[in-house]
Amino acid sequence: MSATIRVASFISLMLVSMQSWAEYQLNMRPGVTSFSQGAYGIHTMVMWICVGIGIIVFGAMIYSIIMHRKSRGAVAAKFDDNLTVELLWTIIPFIILAFMAVPATRVLLAMEDTSNSDMSIKITGYQWKWHYDYLAEDISFFSNLATPVEQTQNKATKDNNYLLEVDNPVVVPVNTKVRLLLTSNDVIHSWWMPAFAVKKDAIPGFINESWFETDKVGTYRGQCAELCGKNHGFMPIVVKVVSADDYQAWVAGKKQLAAAAAESATKTWTRDELIEHGKTVYATNCAACHQVSGEGIPNVFPALKGSAIATGPAAKHIDIVTHGKTGTAMQAFGTQLNDADLAAVITYERNAWGNNMGDVVQPADIKAAR
Amino acid sequence: MSAVIEEHHGEHHDHKPTGIGRWLFSTNHKDIGTMYLWFSFTMLFVGGALALVIRAELFEPGLQFVEPELFNQMTTLHGLIMVFGVIMPAFVGLANWMVPMMIGAPDMALPRMNNWSFWLLPGAFGLLIASLVMSLMGMGSAPNFGWTFYAPLSTTYGPASTDFFIFSVHMMGISSIMGAINIIATIINMRAPGMTYMKMPIFVWTWFITAYLLIAVMPVLAGVVTMMLFDRHFGTSFFNAAGGGDPVLFQHVFWFFGHPEVYIMILPSFGIISQVVPTFSRKKIFGYSSMVYATSSIAFLSFIVWAHHMFTTGMPVATELFFMYATMLIAVPTGVKVFNWVSTMWRGSLSFETPMLFAIAFIFLFTIGGFTGLMLSIVPADFQYQDTYFVVAHFHYVLVSGALFGIFAAVYFWLPKWTGNMYDEKLGKLHFWLSTISVNILFFPMHFLGLAGMPRRIPDYNLQFAEFNALASVGAFIFGFTQLILLYNIVKTIRGRNTVKATGKVWEGSEGLEWTLPSPAPFHSFSTPPVVK
Ligand SMILES: [Cu+2]
Numbered sequence: 051m052s053a054t055i056r057v058a059s060f061i062s063l064m065l066v067s068m069q070s071w072a073e074y075q076l077n078m079r080p081g082v083t084s085f086s087q088g089a090y091g092i093h094t095m096v097m098w099i100c101v102g103i104g105i106i107v108f109g110a111m112i113y114s115i116i117m118h119r120k121s122r123g124a125v126a127a128k129f130d131d132n133l134t135v136e137l138l139w140t141i142i143p144f145i146i147l148a149f150m151a152v153p154a155t156r157v158l159l160a161m162e163d164t165s166n167s168d169m170s171i172k173i174t175g176y177q178w179k180w181h182y183d184y185l186a187e188d189i190s191f192f193s194n195l196a197t198p199v200e201q202t203q204n205k206a207t208k209d210n211n212y213l214l215e216v217d218n219p220v221v222v223p224v225n226t227k228v229r230l231l232l233t234s235n236d237v238i239h240s241w242w243m244p245a246f247a248v249k250k251d252a253i254p255g256f257i258n259e260s261w262f263e264t265d266k267v268g269t270y271r272g273q274c275a276e277l278c279g280k281n282h283g284f285m286p287i288v289v290k291v292v293s294a295d296d297y298q299a300w301v302a303g304k305k306q307l308a309a310a311a312a313e314s315a316t317k318t319w320t321r322d323e324l325i326e327h328g329k330t331v332y333a334t335n336c337a338a339c340h341q342v343s344g345e346g347i348p349n350v351f352p353a354l355k356g357s358a359i360a361t362g363p364a365a366k367h368i369d370i371v372t373h374g375k376t377g378t379a380m381q382a383f384g385t386q387l388n389d390a391d392l393a394a395v396i397t398y399e400r401n402a403w404g405n406n407m408g409d410v411v412q413p414a415d416i417k418a419a420r
Numbered sequence: 421m422s423a424v425i426e427e428h429h430g431e432h433h434d435h436k437p438t439g440i441g442r443w444l445f446s447t448n449h450k451d452i453g454t455m456y457l458w459f460s461f462t463m464l465f466v467g468g469a470l471a472l473v474i475r476a477e478l479f480e481p482g483l484q485f486v487e488p489e490l491f492n493q494m495t496t497l498h499g500l501i502m503v504f505g506v507i508m509p510a511f512v513g514l515a516n517w518m519v520p521m522m523i524g525a526p527d528m529a530l531p532r533m534n535n536w537s538f539w540l541l542p543g544a545f546g547l548l549i550a551s552l553v554m555s556l557m558g559m560g561s562a563p564n565f566g567w568t569f570y571a572p573l574s575t576t577y578g579p580a581s582t583d584f585f586i587f588s589v590h591m592m593g594i595s596s597i598m599g600a601i602n603i604i605a606t607i608i609n610m611r612a613p614g615m616t617y618m619k620m621p622i623f624v625w626t627w628f629i630t631a632y633l634l635i636a637v638m639p640v641l642a643g644v645v646t647m648m649l650f651d652r653h654f655g656t657s658f659f660n661a662a663g664g665g666d667p668v669l670f671q672h673v674f675w676f677f678g679h680p681e682v683y684i685m686i687l688p689s690f691g692i693i694s695q696v697v698p699t700f701s702r703k704k705i706f707g708y709s710s711m712v713y714a715t716s717s718i719a720f721l722s723f724i725v726w727a728h729h730m731f732t733t734g735m736p737v738a739t740e741l742f743f744m745y746a747t748m749l750i751a752v753p754t755g756v757k758v759f760n761w762v763s764t765m766w767r768g769s770l771s772f773e774t775p776m777l778f779a780i781a782f783i784f785l786f787t788i789g790g791f792t793g794l795m796l797s798i799v800p801a802d803f804q805y806q807d808t809y810f811v812v813a814h815f816h817y818v819l820v821s822g823a824l825f826g827i828f829a830a831v832y833f834w835l836p837k838w839t840g841n842m843y844d845e846k847l848g849k850l851h852f853w854l855s856t857i858s859v860n861i862l863f864f865p866m867h868f869l870g871l872a873g874m875p876r877r878i879p880d881y882n883l884q885f886a887e888f889n890a891l892a893s894v895g896a897f898i899f900g901f902t903q904l905i906l907l908y909n910i911v912k913t914i915r916g917r918n919t920v921k922a923t924g925k926v927w928e929g930s931e932g933l934e935w936t937l938p939s940p941a942p943f944h945s946f947s948t949p950p951v952v953k
Contacts, residue, residue, distance in 0.1 A: 075872035075884060078804055085800065093801040100791035108784060110762050115780070120702070120769040127767040130704040139759045140752060147748045150798065155741060157800040162737040202880060204482040212481065214882050232734075237573040238667055240732055240807060244873040249803045251733045253668060254572065255661020258734035275732075275807040275875045277566045279573060280489045283878030348558050350489055350579075379577065 079244065082266040082291075086247035088157035096150055103146075161247070164259045167229035171220065175232075175239030175252035175274070176386070177379065178281035178338060182220050185231075189304045192386060193218045194334045195284045199342060202284075214271040217334065219288035223297035227263040236381070240276035243287060249275055267291050279379075281338050315389040315413045321397070324410055328398025331391045336399075339379060344403040351379070355403040364411055367396055368419045384420060389413035436943050444539075447531035448943060449516045450838075452538050456513025457831075459541055461907070463505035466549070468900050470498040475896035478889045483880055490555070491879035492564040497552055499567025500585075503685065504592045505545050507819065510827045511688040512537075512599045515627050518834065519603060521934040521941060522621045524612025524950045529605035537598035544591035551581035566877060568678070571659035571670035575651045582652065586645045593638045600634035603627055612933065614952035618712070621932055622705060625712050626691030629719045633680045633687075636723075641677040644670065668733050675726035683722045685819060686786075687715060689826025690757060693779045695932075696829050697761050700776035701768030702929040707760040714753035714760075721750050731802045740799050747797035754790055758783060773927070774848030778829035781856045782822060789817030792867070807877075810870025816863045821856075828855070828906070835913055836922035840940035843913040847905055854902040861895030 080090040118124045172183040176192075183190040196215040200206040209215075222228050232241055234252040242249040246262040272287040292300065319327075333342065336354075340346050344355035354360045359367050371392060374382035383392060393413045400407040436442065446452055473494050477485050486494065516534065520527055528534050548563075555562040561579035563569070574582055607628050611620070620628070647670075650656040657663025659670045698705045705711065727735060727743040735743075761783050770776070792814040796802050805811055828851075836842050865888035870876075874885045881889065913919055922939040933950055934941070 076868045078871040079873075086804075089800040089804055092798055093795065093804065096795050096798055096801065100794065104787065104791065107758060107762060107787065111765065111780070111783065114762070114765045114768070115770065118701075118765065118768050118770050120771045124767075124769045126701065126703040126769040128703075129767075130706055130708070130764075132707075132763075135759075135763075136707055136710050136756070140756060143752050143755045147751060151745060151748060154744065154798045154800055158740060158744075159737065161800060161803070162740075202483055204484070208481060208883055210883065212882050213880060237577055238570060242807075242875070244804065247800070247803055249732050249806055253661075253733065255667070256734070272873070273875050273878075277492070277570070277573065277807075277877045279564075279577065280492065282492075283488065283875070283880050347487070347489060350561055 081245045081247055082264040082268070082270070083246045083248075083262045085157055085161045086245060088153075088160065089247040092150075092153055092157055095153070099146060099150065161260075164229050164261045167227045167261055169222075169226060170229040170231060171222075172231045172233070173241055173252060175234040175236070175241070175278065175285075176381070177236050177279050178274075178285040180239075180241070180274075180285060180287060181235075181386075182218075187301055187304075189301065189308075191218045191304070193220065193288070195281075195286060197284075199333075199337070211271065213284065214273070214286045214288070216286055216288045219269070219290045221290045221292055221297060221300045223294045224267050224291050225263065225265050227261060230260045230262070232258040232260065237278045238276050239274050239278045239285070241272075241287060242275040243270055243272040243289060245270040245272075246289075251276060264291055267293060284338070311388055311390065315417070318412055318414075319390070319393065319410075321401075321410045324394045324397040324412075325401055327390070328394035328396070329402075331387065331395040332398050332402075335383065335387065336395065344399070344405075354399050354405075356405065360399045360405050361407060364396070364400070364407075364409055364415070365419070367400065368392070368411060368416060371396055372416065372419060384416075389416040389420075392416045445535065447527075447535055449520050449528045449531070449534065449945075450941065450943065452528075452534050453513045453516030453518075454838075455538050456509045456516060456541075459538075460506050460510035460513060460827075461910075463501050463509070463545065464903065467498050467501035467506055468903065470494050470501070472896060472900050474498065475893040477879055478881070479893040480890065481881055481883055481886055486879065488879045489561060489564065492566070492877070493552060493555055493562040495877055496563045496566050496569075497548065500548060500563070501545070502819070503567060503681075504589075505541075507685045507823050507827070508592075508596060509541060511627070511630070511685075512596075512603075514688065514692070514827070514830050514834075515599075515603050517838065518934060519606055519624055519627060520610070521837075521937060521945050522624050522932055523607065523610060523615055524933045524946045524952065525606060525610035526944050526946050528602050529609055530602045533598050534602055537595045537602065540591045540595040544588045544595065547584050547588040547591075551584045554581070568674060569648075570674075571648065571651070571667050575648050575659055575670075578648075578652065583649070586649050589645045590642055593642045596634050597638045600631035600638075603631040604635075607631075612946065612949040612952050618709065619952060621691075622694035622708070622711055622715075623688070623691035626687040626694070626715055629715050630684050630687045633684050633719055633722065637677040637680045637684075640673060641681075644673040644677065647673070668730070671730050671733060672727065675729045676723075678729065679726040680719075680722040682815075682818075683718055685823050686826075687718070689782065689786075689823045690715065692826045692830040692833070693761060693782055696775045696779040696833050697764050697783075699833070699927050699929040699931065700771050700773060700779075701765050702770075703764060703768040704931075705760070706763035706766075707756075710756055711760055714756040717753040718750060721746060721753070725750065728797055728802075731799050732806050744797055744799045748794065750797075751790070751794050758787055758790070771928075773832070774843070774845060774852055775829045775833035777849065777852045777856075778825050778832065781852070782825045782829065785817055785821030785825065785856075785859070789814055789822055792817065805870060807875055808870035809866040809874045809876055812876050813863050813866035813870060816866070820863065821859050825855075828852075831906075831910070833927075834934075835910065836926045837934060837937075837939050837941055839914050839916065840922055840938075841913050841916045841919040842922050842926075843909050844919070847909045847912075851902060851905040851909065854905070855899060858895045858898035858902060862892050862899050863895070865889075865891045865895075 078090055078093050080087050170185045174181040180193045193216045196217045197213050201208045232250050232252040234254040239252040248260050248262050250258045250260040268291055270289045274285040339351040340354050346353040372384035374380045390413045393411045393416050396411045551562040562581050563585045565574040647658040651658055657665040659665050659667050694705055725747045728747040796805055832848055869885055869888050874881055924938045925935050
C-alpha cells in the first residue's frame with residue numbers, strides 16, 4: 051500500500067504546482083436552447099439512475115468482499131441458481147429502461163422538427179474552415195481560426211479563447227428559429243455547438259438539417275467534432291446571438307463590406323499593396339498546409355519556396371490556385387476567394403521566401419483566367 | 421517453458437521439436453497459443469508507446485512534440501494495433517491454450533490452419549508498422565484517418581499508405597476467420613465424452629459465440645476495405661458522392677462489422693471472469709444457464725445496434741428511435757451477467773490472489789463503462805457526447821479495465837498451469853494496484869473533459885481542458901510503465917528460478933478438466949479423452 055500513497059502524493063504535488071488553473075468544468079452545461087436543456091435533463095436523470103444502481107451493485111460486492119472472505123473463516127454456501135431473483139433482475143432493469151426511453155423520445159422528436167423556421171443558414175465544411183451562407187440575405191463568408199500560430203507554437207501567451215476564436219463569427223438574432231443546412235466540400239465534418247446541443251455531420255454530396263432558437267444574447271463557442279484531417283482541431287465555430295437591431299446593423303455592415311470588396315477587384319493595385327494583403331490571405335488560407343515559411347511538409351504538402359510553380363510562368367500559378375489540383379488536398383480557391391484576394395496571394399507567393407520573381411498579378415488577370 | 425522437455429506423464433511422451441522450427445512449423449495448440457500471447461504482449465508495448473506519445477502531446481495546451489499530421493497517425497495506429505494486434509490475438513492465444521484443455525481434447529481440430537492463422541499476423545502488422553517507420557523517415561504519411569477510417573477521408577483523401585493498411589486488414593481478417601473456424605470445429609467435434617454443451621465451461625461458451633461473431637463480421641470488414649480499394653484505384657464510387665456514391669454507406673458497413681467487433685473484444689473476457697470468480701469464491705458460478713443465454717442475447721443484439729455510432733449523421737428519426745431502443749436493451753443481458761458474478765461472490769469463501777483482484781476490478785470498472793454506454797445510447801444526450809472525450813473514456817473503461825484486465829486475470833490464473841511455476845504474488849499484487857489506480861487517473865478525468873466539450877482526436881485544446889489532460893497524462897505514464905512489472909513477473913515465472921512449483925490443481929477452488937492435468941501441462945493435452953460425468 052505504500053506505493054499507493056506515494057503515487058497519490060506525487061499526483062497531488064503535480065496538480066498543486068501547475069501554473070495555470072483555468073476555469074474547468076466537471077459536468078455537461080445546460081446550454082441555452084430548449085433541447086440543450088432537454089438533453090441536459092435526460093443526461094442528469096440517466097446518470098443518477100446509474101449512480102443508484104452502481105451503489106446497490108458495488109455495495110453488495112464490497113459487503114461480500116469484506117464479510118465473505120476466507121480469512122474471516124467464511125464457508126462457501128451451496129446455492130448456484132434462483133429463478134425468482136433472475137427473473138426480477140431481468141424485468142426490473144427493463145422497466146427502468148422504459149422509464150428512460152419516454153423522455154428521451156420526447157426530447158428527440160422536438161430536436162428533429164425543423165419546420166416553421168424563421169431563417170436558414172447553409173453551412174459548408176471545408177478542410178479546415180467553415181463557410182456560412184445566409185440564404186435570404188445574400189451574405190456568405192468563410193470563418194477561419196483566428197488564434198495566431200505563435201500561441202499554438204508556445205511563442206506567445208495563450209488567451210482565454212485559445213483555439214475557440216474565429217475571424218468571422220456567425221451572427222443571428224435572438225428569439226429566432228434558425229434552420230441549419232449542413233454539407234461539406236471535401237470530407238465529413240461535424241458542426242457542434244455545445245450550448246445549443248446541436249451536433250450534425252456535414253457530409254459531402256448530402257444536406258443535413260438541424261435548428262436552434264435561444265432567448266439568451268451571447269457569444270457561443272464550439273468545434274468541429276468529426277476527424278477531418280490534419281487541422282481537425284483547428285476549425286472552431288463561434289455564434290453570436292444578438293438583438294434584432296444589432297442583427298440588422300450587422301447585415302448592413304456585411305453588405306457594405308461586400309460592395310467594397312467588389313470595387314477593390316476592379317482597381318489596379320500597387321506591388322506593395324498586393325504583397326501586404328497577400329500575406330494575410332496566405333496566413334488564413336494557405337499556411338495550414340504550405341506553412342508560414344513556405345516550406346510545406348516533406349512528402350505531404352509541397353513547398354512553395356523555390357517551387358517550379360511559384361517561380362515559373364504566372365499563368366500556371368494562377369491556374370492551380372484558382373482551380374486546385376484534383377486528387378490532392380489542393381482546393382480550388384477560385385470558389386472561395388475573390389479576384390483581389392487571389393491576385394494578392396499569388397503575388398505574395400511569387401515574391402516571398404526568396405522566390406523574388408518581381409512580377410505582379412492583378413485582379414484583372416484572375417478575372418481573365420477564371 | 422523449456423524446463424519441461426524431459427518430463428514423462430503417464431504412458432505418453434512429449435515429442436517436442438527443437439530450435440526455430442518448433443515455432444515456425446508448429447502445429448501444437450500450446451506453442452501457437454504461446455506465440456499469440458507473446459505477439460499480443462509485444463504489440464501492447466508498441467501500441468502503448470504510441471499512446472504515450474499522444475498523452476505527452478496532450479499534457480499541456482500548445483503543440484510540443486508532434487505536429488498535427490503525425491498526431492493523427494499516432495491515434496490511428498494506436499487504435500488499430502490495440503484492437504487487432506493486442507486484444508484479439510491475446511484472446512485467440514488464450515483459446516488455443518485453454519479450449520482443448522478445458523474440453524478434454526488433445527489439440528485443436530485444425531492444427532495446420534492454426535499455424536497459418538498465427539503466422540499471417542506478423543506479416544499484417546509488419547506492413548502496418550512499416551508505414552509508420554516510413555512516415556518517420558520522411559517518406560509520406562502512415563494511415564492518418566483514425567482506426568474507424570471513415571470515407572472519404574480514407575479514400576479520396578487517404579495517403580498512399582492506405583493501400584498498405586487495406587492489405588494488412590485483409591491479412592488480419594483471414595487470420596481471424598481461420599482462428600474462429602478452428603475454435604468452432606474444435607468445440608463441436610472434440611469435446612470429451614459426457615461434456616454436453618450445457619456442461620462446457622463458460623470461457624468455452626463465450627469463445628464459441630465469439631467465433632461465430634467473427635465469422636459473421638470479418639468478411640464485412642474485408643468487404644468494406646475492398647470497396648475502398650476499388651474506389652481508390654479502379655474507378656468505382658461506392659463512397660464518393662460526386663460519382664453517385666454515399667459516404668454514409670461506409671459508416672453503415674463499417675459499424676455492421678464494428679459493433680459485433682466490440683463484443684468480440686469483451687465476450688471472452690466475460691468468460692475469463694466467469695472462470696476466475698467462482699474459483700476464488702470457492703463456489704459454483706451463479707446462474708450458469710442464464711450466463712449462456714445472456715451471452716447469446718448480447719451476441720444477437722450486437723447485430724441490430726450498429727447505427728448508434730452514427731446518430732449525428734442525420735438518419736430519419738424513426739431509425740434513430742429504433743437504434744436507441746435496441747441499444748438500451750443490451751443493458752438487460754449485460755446486467756444479468758454482472759448480477760450473476762456478484763451473486764457468485766455472495767456468501768462465498770473469498771480469497772484475493774492476483775487473478776481475483778483483476779476480476780473484481782473488471783466487474784467494477786467494466787460496469788462503469790457499461791453505465792456510460794447506456795448514457796450514450798440515449799440519442800438526445802448522445803448528440804452532446806458523440807465524438808468527445810466522454811466516448812474515449814467510455815470505450816477505454818470497457819477495453820482497458822474491461823477486456824485487458826480480463827486478459828491479465830487469465831494470464832495470472834493460468835500461468836502456473838502453463839509453466840509449472842507459481843508467479844510472484846507480491847509483484848502480481850503490485851502490478852494490480854498500480855494498474856488499477858493509474859487506469860482510473862488516466863481515464864476517469866476524460867469523462868469530465870468530454871462533458872465540458874473537448875472533441876476527441878485533437879492535438880491541441882483550449883485552456884479550460886488543461887488540468888484534466890495533465891492528470892490523464894500522468895496516469896497514462898504510470899499505467900504504461902507498470903506493465904513492465906507484468907513482463908518481469910512472467911519472464912521470472914517461465915525461467916522458474918526462486919519460484920514455487922505449481923501443483924496440478926494450482927488453486928484451492930479449481931474446478932474443470934484443465935486442472936486435472938499436471939502443471940506444466942504436457943505437450944499434448946489429453947491423448948485419451950477423460951470422461952465427464
Ligand atoms: Cu472538420
